[in-house]
Amino acid sequence: MVAHVQQVLRDAGATGEVVHLADSARTAQEAAAVLGVEVGAIASSLVFEVEGNPVLVLTSGAHRVDTAKVAGLLGVPELRKATAAFVREHTGQAIGGVAPVGHPELIGTLVDITLARFPQVWAAAGHPHAVFPTTYDELLRITAGTAAEVDAG
Template identity: 35%
Template sequence: MHERAAEFAARARDRYGVDLDVLEFDAGTETAAAAADAVGCDTAAIASTIVASLSGGRVDGATATDEDRLVAAITSGANRLDLDAVAAHFGAAEATMTDPARIREAVGWSIGGVPPLCHDAALPTVFDPTLAEYDTVYGAAGTPSAVFAIDPEELAALAEATTVDLTE
């Protein structure tokens, strides 16, 4: 197993007490479509993790003037994240896609392999209700060629995610 995928599995066990079965694929799983093809499931059953940057707006009753805040969205691979809805949900003036280097620095994982769990920093997280339509969903497991299977309700609970539709 790739060392980053093994690290993800160890973090999940240590932090959450769950043993996740990490599946690795030579063809890669860095996109929802590629992951669905590799696993043999609907693209909608892929739990993609997107990190967005929030700017402006209010935080705990005070105007947010410092560095952009980061949030995570666990979305169905069949859906597109609505950044305006993300900004509105979190009370920000604007939400944008986060720079890949900043994602790596903040959550400890690189894009294409960002898992929905086991981040270096705790981020407010939202969960796409489309994923709840499946018995099993698949999230990235730390590399662009590894995924893990999980019940969507368990995933939302472990990620401490709020279920809300913020997709287009």
């Protein structure tokens, strides 16, 4: 899966190369510690279910997604956290390593505007031991994402 994500990144003209980590980066805190960066510079890929369809929210590792706020942004009654099986079905990847790209089909994506504060952000690359550096603008471009305020703050 990591090789596929790297190829998708290359095909999209992304500038960062996948980095393989000795330690797990399943959580934003783990990733930040391993990489030596602020937790806010980790782009956590969270999959939610909206009326049977996936929605990907790339949020700053320093935030929790406000599901009511995001449901309002999407104009839907409810946003539910996806099950592990739902995540794997729609992304081909396991929770803790979901990349923002490389899924079987394009997933509607919201990108936390807070990530724009960091000159470099890190995202998972399809496995809990693989990440890649990118920028906020590049994340928007490679995911065809929409900038959004997704946190409760």
